[in-house]
Every structure is written in C-alpha cells, then in structure tokens.
Amino acid sequence: MRQNPARRTALLDAAIEVLARDGSRGLTFRAVDAEAAVPTGTTSNYFTSRDDLINQAAHRTRERLTPDEAATAVTMQAPPGRDLVTRLLHELLERMRRDRSGYLAMLELRLEATRRPDLRAVLTDVFSANVQEGIDFHLGAGLPGDRTAVVLLYLAMTGLLVDDLTVPDVLASFPPERLVTEMVERILPPAG
Structure with a gap:
C-alpha cells in the first residue's frame, strides 16, 4: 500500500x-x-x-465536519449561557452547509451501514465519540443543561440538518436559523 x-x-x-x-x-x-x-x-x-x-x-467525513479549534476558541470567549449555545449551533449549521458534500456522504454512509455490520460498527464508534465529545464540551464549558439536554440538542440538530441539506423546501416557512434559536430556548433551562 x-x-x-x-x-x-x-x-x-x-x-x-x-x-x-x-x-x-x-x-x-x-x-x-x-x-x-x-x-x-x-x-x-x-x-x-x-x-x-x-x-x-x-x-x-468526521475530520472534515469537526469544527476548527481556533474558531471555536474565539466563540468560547463569550459568557456561557443560552446565547452561546445558540451561536455554537448556528456555527454548526453553517459548517455543515459549507461542507454539504461531507454531510451528504455521511448520510449515505449511515444508510449503507444498515446493510453492512462492519460499517455500522465503524459509524457507531464515530457517532458515539461525537455525542460524548459534545456532552463533555458542553458540560465542561459550563453551558446550561445536562447530558440529556445535550443529546436532545444533538438529535434536534441532526433532524434539522437532514432536511436543510436534502429537502430545504420542507422548512421554507420555518427558517432553520430561527428553529435553532427556538430549539435552544425550549430545550435548555433559562439562566438563574
């Protein structure tokens, strides 16, 4: 090789x-x-x-879709709270839109994994690591919410991204940027 x-x-x-x-x-x-x-x-x-x-x-695909550490460090200079989570999720949406091919390839791999146990094992490891890193990052940064809230945000963003990148007209009357803001407000507890 x-x-x-x-x-x-x-x-x-x-x-x-x-x-x-x-x-x-x-x-x-x-x-x-x-x-x-x-x-x-x-x-x-x-x-x-x-x-x-x-x-x-x-x-x-995981490497390509991972946020740039320097850009994340700049974002993380803001105080922890719902506004920061909203900003991070907006950045996630924009990152996936910029690398639409990477995200679509990942979706294709997910579908292929339903037929290939070896690929399912690889993707289970990849996505389990994504979820755990997201939880660790969120909680480590002192952002609002617990482990379950982070998983709920992950699941909500996954669904939003699938529609936004594959059939965007479905969300024509619900702009994804607004949905991200609503998602954070409804899933995460208010400060205080």
Missing part, C-alpha cells in the same frame, strides 16, 4: 464527493480515480478493498 498521506487524503475527499453525488453504489475505485483526476488504479494502490475505502471515508 502506498503511504503518501496527502494523496490518501485527496483520494478520501474524492470518495466523499462521489458518495455525496452518486451514493454508495457509485463508489468504485475507478470513480474515485476519475474524481481525484489521478491515473486509473491509483485508489487501489492506497486502499486494500472497497470496504477499506468506505471505512476510511467515514473517518474522513
């Missing part, structure tokens, strides 16, 4: 684009080669199998 980390990342990013555009059935080594504009056979030099490519693409 080849070891050029930059090339491997470029191939994974190409795989994410293929997943987002063509779904898991369209994810072939040849399709990734074409998307990455590399010679035919390059992807097979970096990944032992399609399963290997899919599993590594799952981890790469």
